Amino acid sequence: MAPLEITASRADPALLDLPWDQPLEDWPEDMLAALPRGISRHVVRFVRVSGRVLALKEINHHLAKREYEMLRLLGRIGVPSVVPFAVISGRTTRTGEPLDAVLITRHLQFSLPYRAVFSQVSREDTAQRLLDALAVLLVHLHIEGFYWGDVSLSNTLFRRDAGSFAAYIVDVETGALHEKLTDGQRHYDLDLARTNIIGELMDLQAGELFDPEADPVEVGDDLVRRYDELWAALTERERFSADERWRVSARIEKLNRLGFDVGELEITTDLDGTTLSILPKVVDAGHHARRLMRLTGIDAQENQARRLLNDLDQYRASTEQQAEDEEFVAHEWLQHQYEPVVRAIPRSMRSKLEPPEFYHEVLEHKWFLSEKAGTDASLDETVRHYILNVLIHRPDEKSLVTTETSALPIFDS
Numbered sequence: 001m002a003p004l005e006i007t008a009s010r011a012d013p014a015l016l017d018l019p020w021d022q023p024l025e026d027w028p029e030d031m032l033a034a035l036p037r038g039i040s041r042h043v044v045r046f047v048r049v050s051g052r053v054l055a056l057k058e059i060n061h062h063l064a065k066r067e068y069e070m071l072r073l074l075g076r077i078g079v080p081s082v083v084p085f086a087v088i089s090g091r092t093t094r095t096g097e098p099l100d101a102v103l104i105t106r107h108l109q110f111s112l113p114y115r116a117v118f119s120q121v122s123r124e125d126t127a128q129r130l131l132d133a134l135a136v137l138l139v140h141l142h143i144e145g146f147y148w149g150d151v152s153l154s155n156t157l158f159r160r161d162a163g164s165f166a167a168y169i170v171d172v173e174t175g176a177l178h179e180k181l182t183d184g185q186r187h188y189d190l191d192l193a194r195t196n197i198i199g200e201l202m203d204l205q206a207g208e209l210f211d212p213e214a215d216p217v218e219v220g221d222d223l224v225r226r227y228d229e230l231w232a233a234l235t236e237r238e239r240f241s242a243d244e245r246w247r248v249s250a251r252i253e254k255l256n257r258l259g260f261d262v263g264e265l266e267i268t269t270d271l272d273g274t275t276l277s278i279l280p281k282v283v284d285a286g287h288h289a290r291r292l293m294r295l296t297g298i299d300a301q302e303n304q305a306r307r308l309l310n311d312l313d314q315y316r317a318s319t320e321q322q323a324e325d326e327e328f329v330a331h332e333w334l335q336h337q338y339e340p341v342v343r344a345i346p347r348s349m350r351s352k353l354e355p356p357e358f359y360h361e362v363l364e365h366k367w368f369l370s371e372k373a374g375t376d377a378s379l380d381e382t383v384r385h386y387i388l389n390v391l392i393h394r395p396d397e398k399s400l401v402t403t404e405t406s407a408l409p410i411f412d413s
Contacts, residue, residue: 007068008086008104014050015104020091023099024058046107053107054085061089061101063173068103070172077144078286080137080168082108082157108168110354110397111157114200117165118209127201127210127219133158133167135226136259138193139234140285141169147185149174151193153200160353160397161301162360190227194220233258237279242269248278255280259302261287295330298338300356307360311337337379344383351396362386 004020019027024043033046033053043058059067064087071084083106091099118126134156141148148169155171178185198220204210234255240247252262263282269275288305292298300308315333316322341362342355353361362379365386369377377385 003090004088005090006086006088007065009072011086012050015086015088018047018049020088020102021094021099023093024056024102055082055105055107057103057105058100059103059173064089064101064103067171067173070175070177071105073177074146074169074172078284079141079144079146080166081172082106082168082170108157108159110357111159111168112397113157114153115204115209117158118204127214128222129164130158130167131197131219131223132226133161133165134193134197135223135230136285137167137169138189138227139230142181142186142189142231143234143283143285145178145180147176147178147181148172148189149176149192150196151189152196154196159301160357162303162307162357163364164303166301166303186231190224193227194224197223230258234260234280234283237277239275239277242274242276245276248276251278251280255283256287259287259306260285261290295327296334296338298334298356300354304354304356304360307363308338308356311359311363341379341383344387345391346387349387349391352391352394353397358391361390365390 004016006015008015018031024045027045027047031047033048045056047054047056057064068084068087071081074081075083085104085106087101087103089101091101093099114130117130130153134151134153137156138148138151150171150173155169157168157170158165159168160166198216201210201214201216201219205212205214205216210216238247238251248265248267252265255262261284262280263284264280266279266281268277286302288309289300289302292300292305292309295312296308298305298308312330312333315337316324316326316329319329319332321329321332338359341359345355345358352358362383366377366379366382369382369385
């Protein structure tokens with residue numbers, strides 16, 4: 001047998017114990033994570049190695065190396081994506097026949113493929129919430145100069161984000177990073193997204209997972225509108241009179257509310273100085289998540305971070321500490337509010353929701369109990385009631401894994 005070549009930033013010797021001399025489709029079931037199988041462009045299997053779940057995709061050596069490097073690059077620039085783990089190449093069978101390379105990525109914990117979302121979540125606006133997340137991801141990618149070339153729900157994973165979803169790019173085979181995208185590249189990516197999503201929603205309708213009365217074409221058009229609105233808010237030049245300079249701060253605050261930081265702003269005046277114009281030049285996603293991380297060390301999705309920061313502000317007001325340093329109050333909130341709540345999750349249920357999402361849902365449940373009782377429910381009472389009446393019935397999502405994203409199975413709700 002030819003020697004294996006393992007490309008990895010931190011290779012795990014346990015990888016050598018896997019049967020690389022066999023095609024992935026022939027690997028024995030007892031070494032795979034429990035997965036239903038489906039039709040796909042590539043053979044994909046999930047295995048547990050050294051306590052972690054890894055996704056293995058059999059693919060051409062050149063494409064595997066390219067996708068590995070592209071995922072590493074996206075991670076460095078802060079794009080939500082799966083994390084590359086290794087590329088295994090030089091594979092041959094025991095008789096010397098060449099085999100394709102294998103791209104290995106880490107399974108994204110607490111993530112859901114779109115079919116699982118539709119089968120587990122019965123809210124009428126599920127499609128809109130997924131498209132909101134996908135629109136944000138696509139705008140983020142385009143701002144960074146990344147052309148996806150294969151935009152779809154199938155090539156995306158979703159994590160719960162305080163009642164919404166956060167989208168992560170999974171498949172970047174066709175992607176390319178440029179210094180800046182042309183309008184033509186952006187519009188082609190967007191049109192491809194619309195076409196693919198319409199087809200995917202029609203497929204869901206055929207499987208009775210999507211409202212039969214809904215119009216997939218209209219939903220696809222909504223994605224385009226949401227993308228265009230967000231792109232305009234982030235990139236359009238705004239003009240105003242010189243005595244309205246407050247609008248510079250207002251523009252920055254608007255972008256912060258949308259979840260973006262402004263790293264650089266271009267401000268120009270006309271010849272007589274009576275008119276100003278501003279144009280965001282460097283815009284980074286994750287404003288609230290970065291602020292929460294700085295104050296508390298909690299790693300959360302953007303909407304989760306927004307929700308937790310609002311609770312921190314309410315705690316600051318209720319304890320009359322508006323004059324105290326924000327960092328001091330955040331430390332106290334962490335000790336007396338957040339940590340006691342997440343520590344209350346029974347060990348057997350910790351794979352159901354991420355801690356920030358659990359805290360968000362407890363806050364929502366507190367409002368529900370208080371509204372029902374006509375009096376403010378205590379946090380301790382709420383946590384107990386939520387665990388015993390809601391959390392216990394939720395499916396585990398920490399390592400919900402499926403086959404290739406283009407052929408995902410239906411899960412019972």
